[in-house]
Amino acid sequence: MKAHLTRRYLFSASHRLHSDAMSGEENLTTYGKCNNPHGHGHNYRLEVTVSGPVDQRTGMVCNLVDLDGFIESEVLSRYNLENLNTLPEFAKNVPTTENLCVEIFEILQRGFLHAHLERVRIEETMMNSFEYSGRADLRK
Amino acid sequence: MVYLTRKAEFSASHYYHNPDFTPEENRRIFGKCNNPNGHGHNYTLEVTVKGEVNPRSGFVVDLKQLKEVMHREVLDAMDHRFLNKEVPEFLTRIPTTENLAIAIWQRLETKLQQAKLHRIRVYETPDLFVDFYGENSEGKAKSKEPTS
Numbered sequence: 001m002k003a004h005l006t007r008r009y010l011f012s013a014s015h016r017l018h019s020d021a022m023s024g025e026e027n028l029t030t031y032g033k034c035n036n037p038h039g040h041g042h043n044y045r046l047e048v049t050v051s052g053p054v055d056q057r058t059g060m061v062c063n064l065v066d067l068d069g070f071i072e073s074e075v076l077s078r079y080n081l082e083n084l085n086t087l088p089e090f091a092k093n094v095p096t097t098e099n100l101c102v103e104i105f106e107i108l109q110r111g112f113l114h115a116h117l118e119r120v121r122i123e124e125t126m127m128n129s130f131e132y133s134g135r136a137d138l139r140k
Numbered sequence: 141m142v143y144l145t146r147k148a149e150f151s152a153s154h155y156y157h158n159p160d161f162t163p164e165e166n167r168r169i170f171g172k173c174n175n176p177n178g179h180g181h182n183y184t185l186e187v188t189v190k191g192e193v194n195p196r197s198g199f200v201v202d203l204k205q206l207k208e209v210m211h212r213e214v215l216d217a218m219d220h221r222f223l224n225k226e227v228p229e230f231l232t233r234i235p236t237t238e239n240l241a242i243a244i245w246q247r248l249e250t251k252l253q254q255a256k257l258h259r260i261r262v263y264e265t266p267d268l269f270v271d272f273y274g275e276n277s278e279g280k281a282k283s284k285e286p287t288s
Contacts, residue, residue: 065171
């Protein structure tokens with residue numbers, strides 16, 4: 001029987017929203033306070049949902065130790081207490097939470113093979129959240 | 141179609157152990173959760189039902205009735221209990237959050253009169269929850285949810 005399992009994690013990072021493709025004025029109009037050259041930070045809440053048949057021997061979709069270990073080594077250690085703009089994936093991509101969702105989804109999709117990845121959701125603040133479930137043409 | 145979710149809380153203890161595994165395997169796979177004395181959680185249960193709005197009552201389901209069914213079928217059996225020892229499903233199944241969601245679905249599915257069961261969500265902690273959409277579901281109903 002198939003079940004969905006969701007685990008939540010916390011990390012903190014800073015970013016600045018600025019696109020080289022736009023003029024200074026356009027950047028300011030588009031990103032407002034988020035365009036502040038010194039950057040600013042958030043406590044991000046990351047929510048990872050995986051799915052799969054419940055293994056009758058263990059009662060689990062996947063072992064949480066595996067999921068927690070993967071998230072710790074591949075996601076939290078990469079992003080926690082970092083300035084996102086300094087990371088290679090955001091050298092050309094603006095580190096919006098939309099793009100961060102896609103990056104984290106792709107890290108999991110490439111490396112986490114213990115269950116089917118359903119969704120990555122990130123709360124940037126209590127008032128806004130973003131989610132990504134992969135490219136529609138690749139979804140089952 | 142309108143979806144309605146009712147929450148409830150219950151507290152219970154459990155431990156993870158498969159008698160077919162060796163003690164070493166049990167410890168390796170289940171870690172601290174294998175402690176036979178058990179440990180506890182404050183669980184939050186979310187029951188989501190779906191249905192058309194009754195034009196006379198304006199309800200998808202009579203909430204009082206849903207609450208009574210949840211209490212009778214789930215909370216009375218599981219609240220302040222040791223799941224492995226006191227809840228029949230878990231005499232033979234490991235009381236993981238996955239199996240808890242499945243057991244609660246099976247307890248409620250045939251007991252609801254008006255609306256149809258859509259999803260059982262069980263939070264073991266605020267940072268860990270399981271969704272179950274039924275035995276024949278491939279989770280596709282998810283895309284029809286009003287939120288998430």
